[in-house]
Amino acid sequence: MSKMFTEEWFHSFCEMINGDKRYNSNGKGWLWDVDFVIRGDENSNAIKPGLNVRARLKLRDGRCEGVELVKREMERRDGYVIEGKASTWEGVIEGRMTIINAILKGDLSVTGNMRKLTEYILAANDLVRIARMVK
Template identity: 30%
Template sequence: MTLFPTEQWLAQYGRRLDESDALDDISAGWGVGFDGDIRMVIDDVPLAETTLGDLPPEVLAELPEDIRAGVEDVTLAQAPERFGEHIRPTLPEIVQDLLRQIEENIHDGAIHAHIGLREGSVTEVETLTDPDARDAGFLIHGTLTTWQGILDGRPAVSALLTNDLTVQGNQVRLLRYASMLGLLGEVAAEVETTHLFAEPGPSVTREVVDAATRPGVTVGRSAERQVTRTLQDLSPF
């Protein structure tokens, strides 16, 4: 299992995308003559609301029980300062790496995951330490809660239709490649994932839309038509 949202999870996702035959089938021409890179923006990461004790058991498993009991109430927002440079080398490697990623990769409560994509090939994956340092042709915004739902099998189409996901980029190209949005979510759900943060409870409205748009192997035609109409509403053309 790989912790989400971390650099390790993104690397696994990138490998699965690159190996996807379905992506090869539907992405001919993607990124040819235009910037096809995709930025997944994970908003509202709850650092101040999450304590070390709230994390999955494996994160603190290597800490002695007495030490673990003494740090369980420290929030992730407090942890980088609480565990300074003299203390960190004594912590388990998984905790040290998590503290580093919190400091380097979370900006204004968001994680920016950059995926280089050209036709069916993934050219790079990177969690950005400076979101302003580079551009992407398409930005997909969603809260951590929304992304967690997609990893658990919620169709990305449903999240788009309910505005839980928003997409910025050339709308004409998005219309042409509407089915890619669904596939990107399906591949994400294939990664064996442990959520670093607690998952939300179910939403009746969301479950109704999910059921109506849930695909089989790829995005169904009905759902794709709904996505197309949604993107057309956003398009100035």
């Protein structure tokens, strides 16, 4: 089992995305990177306070073409950034809260074209479902 939010975890996530027929279908037409910014906090089991992880998933047309972990903030280009505390991300992935509730409460922030994102809400839900299965 890989530790949550490590490079190994994100690579497993990418592989599982590619093997998921539902996401492969619901993600058709999606052509933007998604940056996951995870800030360590005192309530996290995965990332200590003061540490941050930024992972860019290269999502294209229902597939994950790769993952890039970066040490510094990268230019967003035309993609999306979803940012929040590690304990919030853990709550979403472990099923204690939904990603929609976390966003509405302001625990996760999303940067990018929200209108376009809503067109792919099924694919977004698939990504959360797949993340819950990463071992």
